[in-house]
Amino acid sequence: GEFHAASQAQPNIALVKYWGKRDAALNLPAVGSISITLDSLWTRTDVRFVPGQKGDRVSLNGRSDEAESRRITACLDLLRQRAAVDWGADVASRNNFPTAAGLASSASGFAALVHAGARALGLQLSDAEQSVLARRCSGSAARSIFGGYVEWAHGRLADGTDSVAQPLLAAESWPLRVAVAITSKAAKQVGSSEGMRRTAQTSPYQSAWVDTQEADLTTARNAILARDFEALALISEYSCLKMHALAMAAQPGLLYWNGATMECMHRVRALRQQGLPVFFTVDAGPQLKAVCEPSAIEEVKAALRDVPGVLDVLDTGLGAGARAISP
Numbered sequence: 001g002e003f004h005a006a007s008q009a010q011p012n013i014a015l016v017k018y019w020g021k022r023d024a025a026l027n028l029p030a031v032g033s034i035s036i037t038l039d040s041l042w043t044r045t046d047v048r049f050v051p052g053q054k055g056d057r058v059s060l061n062g063r064s065d066e067a068e069s070r071r072i073t074a075c076l077d078l079l080r081q082r083a084a085v086d087w088g089a090d091v092a093s094r095n096n097f098p099t100a101a102g103l104a105s106s107a108s109g110f111a112a113l114v115h116a117g118a119r120a121l122g123l124q125l126s127d128a129e130q131s132v133l134a135r136r137c138s139g140s141a142a143r144s145i146f147g148g149y150v151e152w153a154h155g156r157l158a159d160g161t162d163s164v165a166q167p168l169l170a171a172e173s174w175p176l177r178v179a180v181a182i183t184s185k186a187a188k189q190v191g192s193s194e195g196m197r198r199t200a201q202t203s204p205y206q207s208a209w210v211d212t213q214e215a216d217l218t219t220a221r222n223a224i225l226a227r228d229f230e231a232l233a234l235i236s237e238y239s240c241l242k243m244h245a246l247a248m249a250a251q252p253g254l255l256y257w258n259g260a261t262m263e264c265m266h267r268v269r270a271l272r273q274q275g276l277p278v279f280f281t282v283d284a285g286p287q288l289k290a291v292c293e294p295s296a297i298e299e300v301k302a303a304l305r306d307v308p309g310v311l312d313v314l315d316t317g318l319g320a321g322a323r324a325i326s327p
């Protein structure tokens with residue numbers, strides 16, 4: 001068809017975390033962040049705009065979901081505005097990994113949606129422009145437009161046009177591996193947007209978090225450009241634990257971990273003490289991501305599988321940014 005395109009994007013995992021917004025309406029972050037884009041987990045999204053159709057029809061993994069459909073319609077509205085059309089769209093999207101359980105399905109989902117939707121409408125958008133649009137749909141999606149190591153800038157402008165992600169280093173230049181320990185398949189209790197709002201309103205550590213982020217970004221950026229694993233391990237665990245401490249100090253406190261998450265953290269620390277190049281990070285959910293040098297992946301997977309409460313361990317490398325696939 002004429003107004004039809006399909007795209008694939010992969011989730012990303014922040015090593016220096018995004019938590020907090022400076023503008024909720026434009027979805028501008030209070031802090032910059034640095035992430036890695038994964039390769040074997042993906043979202044594939046097919047978008048067809050139908051002239052004359054009222055409203056969007058959305059299928060996610062073959063089902064309809066009202067809350068998700070509203071977010072997708074809001075995201076498509078940004079594309080329709082750009083193209084000056086009011087056509088409804090048929091959207092079919094699927095993930096090859098569990099959604100809504102802290103595996104960043106919104107990052108790959110909205111990056112794929114913006115990438116496919118823009119092409120379906122014939123909009124000629126640069127990667128940076130797609131990153132800005134994806135950011136408005138879900139902050140972390142700004143980073144999944146790009147592959148490898150990515151930095152998303154906090155930006156200074158009120159309109160947010162400078163709060164855009166850009167690649168720091170290609171995946172092939174430092175091909176680390178990631179083991180994801182699944183400790184729960186339930187949907188998360190408090191979503192990121194609500195968690196960030198509650199944290200900013202009630203956590204006494206909010207200003208310390210914002211004030212120390214620039215230094216963390218510099219440390220992580222330098223570690224990545226120097227491919228210094230030990231330095232990246234230390235700054236990444238520090239940023240993760242600092243984000244969770246900030247959120248735990250909200251009222252009521254946000255507890256994203258379960259017992260198995262915590263047990264996995266201890267296991268990863270013990271492996272590193274034994275000399276294995278591995279570190280952990282955890283997002284707004286109970287899954288633990290262990291990032292390691294390729295030589296360590298089998299040992300890391302085996303150790304995590306051994307932790308009581310771990311249901312499954314996925315294994316992925318680093319991958320590319322959003323791209324076209326055949327519809």
Ligand code: DP6
Binds near residue numbers: 014137140284
């Ligand atoms: C903990 O991008 O899901 O994963 O912008 O409100 O959609 P919204 O939030 P989202 O938040 C991700 C938070 C995080 C850290 C990170 O990915 O940097």
